Amino acid sequence: MNGILVCNHFLNTDKFTKLNEHLVNSAKLCDISLNVMTNSEVICSKSLKADFILFWDKDVNLARLLEKKGFRVFNSAKSIELCDDKAKTYIELLGKVKQPETLFAPKSFFKSDYKEFLDFAIQKLSLPVVFKECFGSFGEQVYLCENETEIESHISQRPFLLQKFVETSKGHDCRIEVIGKKAVCKMVRVNENDFRANITNGGTAVCEEMTKYERETVERCAEILGLDFCGVDILTDGSVCEVNSNAHILNLYNATGIDCGKLIFEYIKKELAK
Numbered sequence: 001m002n003g004i005l006v007c008n009h010f011l012n013t014d015k016f017t018k019l020n021e022h023l024v025n026s027a028k029l030c031d032i033s034l035n036v037m038t039n040s041e042v043i044c045s046k047s048l049k050a051d052f053i054l055f056w057d058k059d060v061n062l063a064r065l066l067e068k069k070g071f072r073v074f075n076s077a078k079s080i081e082l083c084d085d086k087a088k089t090y091i092e093l094l095g096k097v098k099q100p101e102t103l104f105a106p107k108s109f110f111k112s113d114y115k116e117f118l119d120f121a122i123q124k125l126s127l128p129v130v131f132k133e134c135f136g137s138f139g140e141q142v143y144l145c146e147n148e149t150e151i152e153s154h155i156s157q158r159p160f161l162l163q164k165f166v167e168t169s170k171g172h173d174c175r176i177e178v179i180g181k182k183a184v185c186k187m188v189r190v191n192e193n194d195f196r197a198n199i200t201n202g203g204t205a206v207c208e209e210m211t212k213y214e215r216e217t218v219e220r221c222a223e224i225l226g227l228d229f230c231g232v233d234i235l236t237d238g239s240v241c242e243v244n245s246n247a248h249i250l251n252l253y254n255a256t257g258i259d260c261g262k263l264i265f266e267y268i269k270k271e272l273a274k
Contacts, residue, residue: 001032001269004050006066008057009038019250023054026261030269042066052268056246058084058137074268075245079226083245086134087161089225096224097217098239101125104134104161111157118148125164130195134159137244144195165195169235173197176210177252177260178222179229180267186210187255199248205255213238228271229264 005023007016020036027034035050039059042048048066053073055063063077075083082088087104103121105114122129131154133141141158144165145151151162171191177184191203199205210218218232221243231247234240249260 001051001272002049003027003032003034003052003054003268004042004048005034005036005054006042006057006059006062007036007038008059009040015248019056019248022250022253023056023261026259027265029259029262030265032265032269052272054264054268055080058135058246060084072272074228074264074271075230076226076228079228080245082225083227083230083243084135085159086132086136086242087159088134089243090161093221093224093240093243097220098237100130100166100235100239100241101164102161103163105155105159107159108157114152114155118151121162122148125162128165130163130165132161132163134161142196166235166237166239168237169197169241170195171197171203172236173241174208174210174214174234175205175247175252176214176218176232176234177229177247177249177258178218178227178232179260179263180270181219181222183210183215183218184260184263185252185256185258186214187252199251205251207256228267229260 007020024034039057039062053066053071055073058080060077060081063073063080067073067077082092090102093099105117128144128146131143131145131151143154171194174186174188176186186208187205188208189197189203189205191197193202197203214234221232221240222230225243231244233242252260
C-alpha cells in the first residue's frame, strides 16, 4: 500500500522533520510506503499516485481539491476546516460538549473600532480574558489580557475571539488523542511560567489515565467534527479548549510511549479495506 503524507512547505524546522520521519517509520510497521510531499510540491505535481493521502497540514483548499480528484484524504477537508478555525470549532461543539464561554468578534473588512464589542465582552466574560486569533497553532496568537488596552494591542485585521479565563487551569491542561473515534492516550501538560500549557511554550508532560468523562467527551468531539484522528485539549474544569486535526503526536509518544502514528495507519488500512 502506498500513501502520501502532505505537510506544509513553510514549516520545515527540525521539529516537523522529525515528525515526518516518525510517520514514515510508523507507516513501514504497517507495510505502508509513505511518500512525504509538501503542499507546494503537491500543487505543482503533474500527476499523483497513492492509495490514500495523510493530510498533516491545514491547507483546506488543497485537501478539498484532492478529494475532488478522487483521493481518500485523512482527515477530510471539512473536518480540517472546522478545527482550523477556532470560531467554527466552538460553534460546531456548542451545546454538545462543555466549553469555556466564548465570544467571537464581528467580521470586519478593514481596521475597525471594536470598542462596543470589547465593552460587551469584558462585561460578560470579565477580566482577565483570553484573546485568540481564530487561526493559529502551538499556542501562538493566544494571549491573556488584563485590560481593554491589552486586548486592543493584539487586534489586527485577522479574525479573533475572546474566551473566559479558567483560573484553575492556568498553565495546566491535558491532551487526549482520538483515533478512529476511540480515545487512545492522554498526557497532562504543566507550565509553571505561562498560562498556556503547550509544550512548545515550555510546558512539560506526563502520562495519566483518562477519566470516563474525558474519554466520552473527546470521542464525542471527534464524532461531531467528523475526524478520523485528533488531539483534544481539556482544561481542569472539564471544558474543551481546542480540537487539533493534526496534533503533534511526537509529544504524546514521548510522554506515553504510545505510537499514535502506527495506530493511525492501522486505522487507515481498516478503512480502506471496507
